[in-house]
Amino acid sequence: MDRITEQKRQAGEYAASLITDGMIVGLGTGSTVKFFIEKLAERINREGLDIVGVTTSRQTSSLAKGWGIKLKSVDEVPAIDLTIDGADEVDTNLDGIKGGGAALLFEKIVALNSKRNIWIVDQSKYHDKLGQFPLPVEVVPYGSHQLLKRFEAADMAPTFRRLPDGQRLTTDAGNYIIDLHLAVIEHPQALAYYLEQTIGVVEHGLFLNVADAVIIGGEKLVVIERENIENH
Numbered sequence: 224m225d226r227i228t229e230q231k232r233q234a235g236e237y238a239a240s241l242i243t244d245g246m247i248v249g250l251g252t253g254s255t256v257k258f259f260i261e262k263l264a265e266r267i268n269r270e271g272l273d274i275v276g277v278t279t280s281r282q283t284s285s286l287a288k289g290w291g292i293k294l295k296s297v298d299e300v301p302a303i304d305l306t307i308d309g310a311d312e313v314d315t316n317l318d319g320i321k322g323g324g325a326a327l328l329f330e331k332i333v334a335l336n337s338k339r340n341i342w343i344v345d346q347s348k349y350h351d352k353l354g355q356f357p358l359p360v361e362v363v364p365y366g367s368h369q370l371l372k373r374f375e376a377a378d379m380a381p382t383f384r385r386l387p388d389g390q391r392l393t394t395d396a397g398n399y400i401i402d403l404h405l406a407v408i409e410h411p412q413a414l415a416y417y418l419e420q421t422i423g424v425v426e427h428g429l430f431l432n433v434a435d436a437v438i439i440g441g442e443k444l445v446v447i448e449r450e451n452i453e454n455h
């Protein structure tokens with residue numbers, strides 16, 4: 224296992240130790256969450272925990288089902304106690320970019336219906352400012368080429384997310400993803416507002432003020448709580 228994968232495993236497995244009996248748990252998407260789900264399934268079987276999972280993608284649903292985790296949709300539960308999810312980039316305010324796995328829309332819906340959100344990442348994703356990771360924007364297919372031209376005109380270096388065969392990727396909700404190659408995002412709130420006002424944009428990958436804590440794998444595991452951040 225390479226260093227990054229090992230850090231993902233470490234963060235994911237630690238997150239599984241935070242789940243307690245009776246919880247309704249949001250299950251994020253991605254390679255880090257995979258370690259969390261595997262460890263959680265192990266605990267459910269070994270300790271007989273009564274856990275209900277709420278998934279954020281088809282990929283996670285099939286993974287969790289494979290491990291025998293009981294699942295409900297976000298609309299079938301009163302609220303989610305805790306969601307564990309990955310992130311593509313996290314800054315020192317615990318704001319983040321998500322959607323590298325194209326699951327941003329359902330991830331945001333699950334996150335906003337969760338009492339608490341914890342992200343699990345490896346060290347390479349923790350930066351002073353966001354933007355090194357291209358910002359995913361989920362868009363309605365109709366008019367999406369016009370939207371791409373609009374982002375081009377705004378110097379946002381947009382590209383349609385494509386599958387290896389060159390076809391445009393379609394999300395679980397049937398939309399396209401446009402990735403914005405911004406290099407650095409100086410004003411995340413303003414950018415989020417601009418995208419939210421843009422017709423045709425369904426959702427964007429800026430998750431601002433969402434994570435309550437971030438677990439960073441590494442030689443020494445680091446847990447950063449939002450309430451302990453200076454400018455919180």
Ligand SMILES: O=C[C@H](O)[C@H](O)[C@H](O)COP(=O)(O)O
Pocket residue numbers: 251252253254255256308309310311320321322323324325326327330
């Ligand atoms: O759409 C995908 C999600 O936002 C993932 O949580 C994110 O891409 C991180 O994935 P990974 O743990 O595979 O790096």
